[in-house]
Amino acid sequence: KKMKKEAKVLSQKLLADGIYDMWLETPFAGDVRPGQFVGVYPANKSTLLPRPISICEVDTDRSAIRLVYRVVGSGTAEFALCKEGDQINILGPLGNGFPIDVAKGKKVVVMGGGIGVPPLLETAKRLSGEDVSAVMGYRNSETFLSDEFAKYAKMYIATEDGSVGTKGNVIDAMKAEKIECDVIFACGPMPMLRAIKAYASEVGAKAYLSLEERMACGVGACLGCITKTKEIDDHSRVHNARICTDGPVFDADDLEM
Ligand code: FES
Numbered sequence: 422k423k424m425k426k427e428a429k430v431l432s433q434k435l436l437a438d439g440i441y442d443m444w445l446e447t448p449f450a451g452d453v454r455p456g457q458f459v460g461v462y463p464a465n466k467s468t469l470l471p472r473p474i475s476i477c478e479v480d481t482d483r484s485a486i487r488l489v490y491r492v493v494g495s496g497t498a499e500f501a502l503c504k505e506g507d508q509i510n511i512l513g514p515l516g517n518g519f520p521i522d523v524a525k526g527k528k529v530v531v532m533g534g535g536i537g538v539p540p541l542l543e544t545a546k547r548l549s550g551e552d553v554s555a556v557m558g559y560r561n562s563e564t565f566l567s568d569e570f571a572k573y574a575k576m577y578i579a580t581e582d583g584s585v586g587t588k589g590n591v592i593d594a595m596k597a598e599k600i601e602c603d604v605i606f607a608c609g610p611m612p613m614l615r616a617i618k619a620y621a622s623e624v625g626a627k628a629y630l631s632l633e634e635r636m637a638c639g640v641g642a643c644l645g646c647i648t649k650t651k652e653i654d655d656h657s658r659v660h661n662a663r664i665c666t667d668g669p670v671f672d673a674d675d676l677e678m
Pocket residue numbers: 635636637638639640641642643644645646647663664665666
């Protein structure tokens with residue numbers, strides 16, 4: 422069983438409107454797989470459950486992980502106030518992460534939407550050397566992290582307002598830029614993931630989707646993250662999976678969505 426651990430805040434800054442960028446020193450940095458997340462505990466003791474936050478990047482030299490997160494409530498608002506040198510309690514690494522090895526020698530596309538963008542950065546980094554494209558979707562010209570993806574991947578941007586890149590969503594950018602893919606790793610809101618599942622089956626690609634946006638506690642306690650999957654055993658019954666403990670990454674073919 423994972424234990425709560427102390428982590429030291431190395432730095433924190435505002436990255437975009439309501440989105441923060443925090444580096445934490447933690448002993449488990451070297452064990453992290455891309456697509457995994459941590460549970461961050463608010464200091465307020467009346468709040469017992471941690472907040473799940475995906476891991477954006479790892480720096481093993483500093484034994485550090487980077488969290489890029491949106492402030493959505495009192496817990497995340499509290500994290501945003503943390504400063505260099507502060508200690509916070511975290512649990513992790515949690516979840517399964519993306520199966521990077523399936524992309525060896527293939528054309529791979531990492532796709533992120535909104536606050537689903539961050540976990541794809543470490544994913545792109547671990548894939549560098551492969552034929553990797555990054556297609557990231559944003560609301561507007563606040564295309565946070567996009568310059569960092571360009572270090573590891575051919576970078577494409579879609580924006581809802583058309584201010585940068587293709588006007589529309591990540592699928593519109595795939596089509597407009599004629600990006601080929603054998604394997605997709607994606608994270609973002611459910612409508613985007615549904616569209617990616619449909620697109621992957623249309624073009625004959627494999628897709629692995631992180632459903633982390635649907636998590637609440639991240640540790641199996643709230644049951645707010647139940648999702649339907651196709652039965653993996655022989656009984657072909659609908660199987661209820663918990664995103665936080667069985668995922669957050671699923672093979673799109675296994676999901677009913
Ligand atoms: Fe709470 Fe999965 S997020 S049980």
